[in-house]
Amino acid sequence: MRKILVVDDENKIREFICFFLNKEGYETVEASNGSEALDLMKNENFDLVILDLMMPIMNGFETCLELRKFSSIPVIMLTAVEGENDHIRGYDVGVDDYITKPFKMKILMAKINRILGKSLQGFEQYDSLKINPSSMEVMVLDQMIELAPKEFDLLYYLISNKNIVLTRDQILDRVWGFDFEGGTRVVDNHIKKLRNKLQPFSDKIKTVIGHGYKLEV
The missing domain is CATH 3.40.50.2300 (Response regulator)
Known part of the structure; x- marks a missing residue:
């Protein structure tokens, strides 16, 4: 309601x-x-x-x-x-x-x-987070959150594969591209940035030790 x-x-x-x-x-x-x-x-x-x-x-x-x-x-x-x-x-x-x-x-x-x-047109809602893939807008608890393009791409990839464990290599290939010359450390850094910006929704981004990350919604 x-x-x-x-x-x-x-x-x-x-x-x-x-x-x-x-x-x-x-x-x-x-x-x-x-x-x-x-x-x-x-x-x-x-x-x-x-x-x-x-x-x-x-x-x-x-x-x-x-x-x-x-x-x-x-x-x-x-x-x-x-x-x-x-x-x-x-x-x-x-x-x-x-x-x-x-x-x-x-x-x-x-x-x-x-x-x-x-x-709300175009927004998809996941718990306290709303995301509009077309306009690249993100809201948490109805407050607009500013994300860099790669941060948005990473968040949307996690949402598109919600409740699935994704390895760092999978995330790197899909978000940064297979020809990206950097290492998987860039994934960890961007996950940290997302968690800082998306509180309290950031608790939904889980670290799966020895594997990668999973968004639980």
């Missing part, structure tokens, strides 16, 4: 949105301000955030700017005023879409369904 975080300082608006989202099969969590929302997003996985612009403690712009430091989760911002400058500023800090109050739930639902469908 997809989980959506609804952030607004007005209780009635949060309850109204959550009521309809629950009817549509979404799980919802509420937050009354930006600071509370950021704490929740650091400790839980969400598929989308509905974020009010005008809030005490932290407004929507400030909240989204902080959020983008650790997550690429889609954000729909609620605003009471239809303003071009606000929209431009919002897109600059990472907002995906806007809806103006008062709004119709049918319109909000259409935006939610469009963004969620787009955000």
Whole structure:
């Protein structure tokens, strides 16, 4: 079930949105301000955030700017005023879409369904990791991870052969090519880099002593 975080300082608006989202099969969590929302997003996985612009403690712009430091989760911002400058500023800090109050739930639902469908298009999921072979994007716990091309190739080869023990020579031939002049040490070095970058998913990359590596998912 997809989980959506609804952030607004007005209780009635949060309850109204959550009521309809629950009817549509979404799980919802509420937050009354930006600071509370950021704490929740650091400790839980969400598929989308509905974020009010005008809030005490932290407004929507400030909240989204902080959020983008650790997550690429889609954000729909609620605003009471239809303003071009606000929209431009919002897109600059990472907002995906806007809806103006008062709004119709049918319109909000259409935006939610469009963004969620787009955000996961092309991604394959393995436990806490999502990978898009076409765009070479990788996410762990919904946070985008930057991988070098060979790191991505190595990860995708491990995923394509999940739960199979692969020797260093097999990995070297398939990822670096049979004419690569370096030794198998390059495989160990890249496995180490992947483990450092993919935490906590990195625990799935197992060393099989005397043989090679295996991705267990």
